[in-house]
Amino acid sequence: MTGTGVIPEHTRAAVVRAFGEPITIEEVAVPPSVEAGGLLVEVVACSLCGTDVHCWEGSLALDIRLPLILGHEMVGRIVAIGEGAGHDSVGQRLRVGDRVIWTHAFCGRCRMCTAKRPAMCLNRKAYGHVSLQDWPYLMGGFAQHAYVLPGAGRVRVPDSVPDALASMASCALRSVVNAVEQAGRVGPEHTVVVQGAGPLGILATGLFARAGAGRVVTIGAPAARLELAGAFGADEVISLEDTPDPAERLARVHEATDGRGADLVAEFSGHPAAFAEGIDLAAQGGRYVVVGQLGAGTTAIAPGTITKKNLSVIGSFSGDVSHYHKALTVLDRYARHLPFDRLISGRYPLEDVNTVITRMQAFQEIKPVLLP
Structure with a gap:
């Protein structure tokens, strides 16, 4: 690894073990080291998306294997940097302590990746949809730590963009x-x-x-x-x-x-x-x-x-890393023109995840944020 802070042995995560059943807070193992091209981050904010609710309900038209950690719309602060991962996908230098948002992981070698449409990657590993039983375990934002795979694009977050809005940029706004x-x-x-x-x-x-x-x-x-x-x-x-x-x-x-x-x-x-x-x-x-x-x-x-x-x-489905970068630029440049902060309807500790899911189902939230 080229840079590292303190890597804990375990982290706390909200784990789905049965569709539609209460989510449990559990201790989950943290990989002791980071592979080349990867990052380990401390999740500082994870905003909820309607897809999270549908995934928890079991109503997505996808093959989802339980148990899993939900959450695909998040921002993290870098704890450890794997070999060769010292720059983000747009060339900005990365250091321990920087905040980043990141894409799902793409293979880079399938027909869609070759056609420069990585969001349609045939071998995509999607955050919030990967079983907790599969290494590197931390593949969702409803946790204190997350693992950024080598195949995931990543963009450093400008200091001007608050955590909750940076999180929203990684799914809602990039889409x-x-x-x-x-x-x-x-x-x-x-x-x-x-x-x-x-x-x-x-x-x-x-x-x-x-x-x-x-x-x-x-x-x-x-x-x-x-x-x-x-x-x-x-x-x-x-x-x-x-x-x-x-x-x-x-x-x-x-x-x-x-x-x-x-x-x-x-x-x-x-x-x-x-x-x-x-x-x-x-x-x-x-x-x-x-x-x-x-x-x-x-x-x-x-x-x-x-x-x-x-x-x-x-x-129009999802987005590639260029749209993550543009989303952060939109937040920075339109901050005086569009009331982005009004979309954030509440901030909750990880322990309140079941309450937040219920409120989302009842349309009592627009864009709630978990603060793990």
Whole structure:
């Protein structure tokens, strides 16, 4: 190892041993040394994502082996640096004590990695989804320590970015940055409709507004989240609670666009029915970027609508290390323009993990953070 602090023999972690059952706080072994290219970090903040809740419930359309440590949206302070890992993925020097965020681990040799699409790596090791029984054990953020694999990209966190927001950058914001990038140019002539007023939808509202969209309309609920979407730059919000009929929501969008529909629709809701609605909301020649549809749910659509409208439908999944870096840059440069801190709905000790999961299920949190 090229640099090391004190490596403990064990660390505390929140462990899932049965889907839907209370999570237990346990002592977990820490690897005594760090391999070449790897890092050992002390987790300073781990924000919760809806995927964490779905994984705990056992409702993800993935093969998940228990037991595991949840958490894939985190920031850590470096404890030990493996040989050859003295710089991050964008060339910045790393030292013990620096904060970093990191990607899932990619193999670098499969078809998708070769095509420079590592987020689609066929051999990906995803944090928060790897069994605790597999070395190096510490593959989730709901713990006091985590292990950064050699195949994981990593980016040093600027001093200007607080822990909770840096954590959010490692999943929620990097996914939005990737989606906005894939959606293509927006300008003053464009109306953008954002489906969903969760953390991703609110962040997307802000980024589309800052990118220069002429009008941003955010659809979602509850009212408090729509108010926050307005603070992030939404010109109009449409409440699912006040306007439960999709036909009425379509009429509202048509009213705002002289009957054309949205030039760009961005789906961040996660509800399968939103996909069919998004197709209807899009204007002729419009674009539809789909981000939230990670579950196994289905919905009925009229495929001919895509053809007759000449729509471009774009799937956007996760992000590569460049999007992690850009997410940190967004937090640094837009800090005076977008109220990122208002997305952080609570800070909790690791012992409160079950309470936080329950509150997430009940939509009582936007972006809670565990402080292990």
